[in-house]
Amino acid sequence: MFPYLKADENQISDIINNTTSCQVEQVLSSERPDFQGFLSLLSPVAADFLEAMRQKAQVNRLRHFGRTVSFYAPLYISNKCVNSCKYCDFNINHKFDRKDLSLDDIMLEAQALKSQGIDSLLLVAGEDPKGVTIEYLEATAKILKKLFSYISIEVAPLEESDYKRLFAAGIDGVTLYQETYNQPLYADLHPAGPKRDYMYRLSTHLRAGKAGMRNLGMGFLLGLYDWRLEAASLAAHSIYVRKHCWRSKIQYSFPRITPIEDQFEVPLPVNEKELEQLMLAFRITFPESDMTVSTRETAEFRNRIIQTCAANMSAGSKVTPGGYAIEADKDVGQFSLNDNRSVSEVKRDIESLDYEPVSKYWDKLFVCD
Amino acid sequence: MNDLKIADHIFKNRLFLGTGKFSSKKALEAALEASETELVTMAMTRIDLDNAQSDNILSAIDHDKIKVMLNTSGARDAAEAVRIAHLGRSAGYNWIKLEIHPDPTYLLPDPIETFKAAETLVKDGFIVLPYINADPVLAKRLEDVGVHAVMPLGSPIGSNQGLQTECMLRIIIEQACVPVVIDAGIGVPSHATQALEMGADAVLVNTAIATAENPAMMAEAFKIATATGTMTRTAGAAAATTAANASSPMASFSMDIFAEGTV
Numbered sequence: 001m002f003p004y005l006k007a008d009e010n011q012i013s014d015i016i017n018n019t020t021s022c023q024v025e026q027v028l029s030s031e032r033p034d035f036q037g038f039l040s041l042l043s044p045v046a047a048d049f050l051e052a053m054r055q056k057a058q059v060n061r062l063r064h065f066g067r068t069v070s071f072y073a074p075l076y077i078s079n080k081c082v083n084s085c086k087y088c089d090f091n092i093n094h095k096f097d098r099k100d101l102s103l104d105d106i107m108l109e110a111q112a113l114k115s116q117g118i119d120s121l122l123l124v125a126g127e128d129p130k131g132v133t134i135e136y137l138e139a140t141a142k143i144l145k146k147l148f149s150y151i152s153i154e155v156a157p158l159e160e161s162d163y164k165r166l167f168a169a170g171i172d173g174v175t176l177y178q179e180t181y182n183q184p185l186y187a188d189l190h191p192a193g194p195k196r197d198y199m200y201r202l203s204t205h206l207r208a209g210k211a212g213m214r215n216l217g218m219g220f221l222l223g224l225y226d227w228r229l230e231a232a233s234l235a236a237h238s239i240y241v242r243k244h245c246w247r248s249k250i251q252y253s254f255p256r257i258t259p260i261e262d263q264f265e266v267p268l269p270v271n272e273k274e275l276e277q278l279m280l281a282f283r284i285t286f287p288e289s290d291m292t293v294s295t296r297e298t299a300e301f302r303n304r305i306i307q308t309c310a311a312n313m314s315a316g317s318k319v320t321p322g323g324y325a326i327e328a329d330k331d332v333g334q335f336s337l338n339d340n341r342s343v344s345e346v347k348r349d350i351e352s353l354d355y356e357p358v359s360k361y362w363d364k365l366f367v368c369d
Numbered sequence: 370m371n372d373l374k375i376a377d378h379i380f381k382n383r384l385f386l387g388t389g390k391f392s393s394k395k396a397l398e399a400a401l402e403a404s405e406t407e408l409v410t411m412a413m414t415r416i417d418l419d420n421a422q423s424d425n426i427l428s429a430i431d432h433d434k435i436k437v438m439l440n441t442s443g444a445r446d447a448a449e450a451v452r453i454a455h456l457g458r459s460a461g462y463n464w465i466k467l468e469i470h471p472d473p474t475y476l477l478p479d480p481i482e483t484f485k486a487a488e489t490l491v492k493d494g495f496i497v498l499p500y501i502n503a504d505p506v507l508a509k510r511l512e513d514v515g516v517h518a519v520m521p522l523g524s525p526i527g528s529n530q531g532l533q534t535e536c537m538l539r540i541i542i543e544q545a546c547v548p549v550v551i552d553a554g555i556g557v558p559s560h561a562t563q564a565l566e567m568g569a570d571a572v573l574v575n576t577a578i579a580t581a582e583n584p585a586m587m588a589e590a591f592k593i594a595t596a597t598g599t600m601t602r603t604a605g606a607a608a609a610t611t612a613a614n615a616s617s618p619m620a621s622f623s624m625d626i627f628a629e630g631t632v
């Protein structure tokens with residue numbers, strides 16, 4: 001569990017599992033659930049209230065985000081990695097042709113994305129202290145900021161001073177998943193490499209927030225452990241981060257593990273209905289927080305979830321360095337994708353649902369220099 | 370709930386008292402005793418530091434049992450407040466209720482001057498508790514400069530109107546990483562209970578007690594009301610872990626979910 005929570009795992013589990021339908025109804029008729037109310041929305045009993053939860057979530061979604069859907073695309077700049085996360089296809093023990101992109105390559109990729117109508121980027125790299133250095137990230141940010149309004153990064157945890165440099169170079173947000181909040185499991189899944197340090201990872205958002213980052217992306221990997229307990233931890237973690245980094249906005253992601261190679265058996269898979277319940281619980285409890293849904297999920301699911309929960313989504317994603325332009329035909333990525341619509345197809349579908357796709361939702365004029 | 374900690378000081382009682390407006394030293398002493406308060410505020414403008422032995426307010430206080438916090442009221446800007454604080458320090462008082470209200474009618478605190486003074490006083494090593502409007506952003510900004518608690522108002526000082534600023538107070542409480550003491554506007558004991566139940570860490574009461582027909586009895590009523598709010602919180606926390614008989618908690622959404630000392 002998130003270590004600063006007052007209750008332990010058994011107590012949280014008891015609350016979730018002993019929730020009654022009367023309590024779920026009570027929470028759904030309240031203006032805003034408290035933490036216990038949130039736990040009851042995660043309960044097995046609440047699964048029978050999915051339609052009522054959809055309605056309540058949709059009210060929040062529309063009130064806070066209107067009928068707009070904002071877009072981003074991930075840009076993988078390196079798949080070199082020194083970690084050995086058992087569930088990840090970038091695992092150091094997997095033998096495949098790895099690469100990190102030069103600044104010229106990055107620019108080619110970026111232009112390909114830009115031509116598809118993407119204006120917001122998520123910059124992704126594995127943990128590679130020799131290749132993916134702060135100088136490399138800084139230089140990347142500076143050239144990309146000429147093309148894109150908004151850039152966030154999903155790379156290994158950094159020091160506050162490094163986040164400050166990246167913020168000054170044009171990075172607006174930091175996304176980092178705890179993977180699992182269960183500490184013994186975390187130790188087991190990360191047998192080697194710097195990522196083994198659970199607490200350092202856990203405090204990443206505080207460092208990024210203190211450095212000025214506007215958006216802090218949080219989440220865990222769905223499928224590693226009991227999703228209900230992980231969700232309780234994520235909620236507590238985000239409340240904690242929000243208390244300390246009150247100038248930063250939280251964005252939740254709910255990535256389900258979708259490994260490409262058969263080398264990892266997902267211990268506790270989360271099905272689509274459970275994923276929806278989880279996202280609804282967060283939208284009902286945290287009406288003003290951002291929520292995103294990636295192309296790991298199917299087009300049908302994404303079309304549904306953007307109407308009740310997520311107001312942000314990726315589109316046309318490639319999850320390998322060079323996937324957009326350099327080796328567009330050869331996409332062997334970090335995980336497998338289930339929505340292969342192009343950006344324009346996604347936008348067309350969104351419009352047909354009577355929502356407005358928004359590509360630009362930030363401006364680069366906010367960069368310091 | 371554990372005991373309240375502000376700076377390095379532990380308080381068992383979450384009722385703080387202002388010492389103005391009492392009819393006599395005797396009435397003040399009786400109220401202090403009945404309230405069992407462990408912290409009082411004193412306006413520098415009211416006390417005579419040169420003649421502490423004979424001063425009505427100072428001599429009414431048992432300094433072994435009660436922490437004294439000097440109030441800068443009367444100051445109209447940061448410079449005046451800082452000067453008052455340093456005067457107080459020379460007399461041995463390091464805790465400052467930072468109160469700057471240039472407006473003599475409603476006595477509303479000046480956020481800009483309060484912020485400036487807080488920065489200076491924290492740097493100068495004071496324990497600083499600023500009295501502010503119920504402004505969540507100001508509360509966080511003050512927290513960032515290192516104040517030791519924030520004291521938002523429930524309604525205009527002395528008005529006895531209760532927690533009119535409730536929706537802003539709730540945000541302050543939800544976001545705060547320092548104790549929140551609700552100050553001003555608390556008119557009857559049930560307001561104090563409500564403040565504690567809402568998640569406030571303490572309340573500061575003056576007018577409602579000092580101007581009651583029987584200040585000592587009112588002080589005791591406030592003591593009980595504050596204890597009731599505190600007890601409700603503790604009982605709520607217990608209910609949160611025994612789901613079988615949990616009812617929907619009245620508490621604010623994020624309160625009390627973290628282990629003591631971790632936020």
